[in-house]
Amino acid sequence: GAVVSQHPSRVICKSGTSVKIECRSLDFQATTMFWYRQFPKKSLMLMATSNEGSKATYEQGVEKDKFLINHASLTLSTLTVTSAHPEDSSFYICSARFQGANQPQHFGDGTRLSIL
Amino acid sequence: QQQVKQSPQSLIVQKGGISIINCAYENTAFDYFPWYQQFPGKGPALLIAIRPDVSEKKEGRFTISFNKSAKQFSLHIMDSQPGDSATYFCAARRRGAQKLVFGQGTRLTINP
Numbered sequence: 166g167a168v169v170s171q172h173p174s175r176v177i178c179k180s181g182t183s184v185k186i187e188c189r190s191l192d193f194q195a196t197t198m199f200w201y202r203q204f205p206k207k208s209l210m211l212m213a214t215s216n217e218g219s220k221a222t223y224e225q226g227v228e229k230d231k232f233l234i235n236h237a238s239l240t241l242s243t244l245t246v247t248s249a250h251p252e253d254s255s256f257y258i259c260s261a262r263f264q265g266a267n268q269p270q271h272f273g274d275g276t277r278l279s280i281l
Numbered sequence: 282q283q284q285v286k287q288s289p290q291s292l293i294v295q296k297g298g299i300s301i302i303n304c305a306y307e308n309t310a311f312d313y314f315p316w317y318q319q320f321p322g323k324g325p326a327l328l329i330a331i332r333p334d335v336s337e338k339k340e341g342r343f344t345i346s347f348n349k350s351a352k353q354f355s356l357h358i359m360d361s362q363p364g365d366s367a368t369y370f371c372a373a374r375r376r377g378a379q380k381l382v383f384g385q386g387t388r389l390t391i392n393p
């Protein structure tokens with residue numbers, strides 16, 4: 166069964182609104198969660214790495230003020246797309262890694278964000 | 282800079298055949314190599330992973346072959362089925378690092 170739950174699976178909203186996406190690790194504690202963006206027929210692009218209790222580490226070129234990441238607990242991380250515009254429309258995927266060395270990374274089922 | 286190069290970009294195989302997807306890397310600090318399967322509209326699912334201390338790992342119809350000296354690894358899908366049609370990503374992670382580096386992906390189609 167799924168070990169990472171992502172919600173919502175799809176969201177459509179108007180330009181200028183903010184959208185929050187939740188990522189939960191099920192039945193395990195994830196000290197590290199990751200947020201990706203995926204364009205059609207393309208690979209996964211890492212946006213940021215989120216460690217519980219500390220500030221997220223953003224990849225080069227990702228706007229920190231546009232994509233707010235919070236990892237307040239060992240089972241929940243959120244991505245908020247602020248003042249969303251049509252160019253922010255994409256497939257956003259979170260993943261979580263089990264606590265401890267040599268652990269695999271599991272992905273949620275993604276959120277299809279459409280900004281009108 | 283593409284740290285993990287994946288080929289082919291797309292692949293068509295007949296049902297029952299063997300599907301082979303290849304990846305190559307440059308960074309010798311990579312020590313964990315997973316393969317993910319992704320269906321349309323879904324997140325990637327971990328299929329199988331290997332570390333450089335072994336040359337091959339098999340799980341059911343899926344096998345990873347690893348060539349440390351050539352810095353290459355490949356995924357073999359035996360007895361390919363239409364349900365295997367998906368996009369496959371190889372990835373690599375440096376020793377002690379948190380994040381994965383992904384290949385470009387291979388869109389696999391199994392014809393019935």
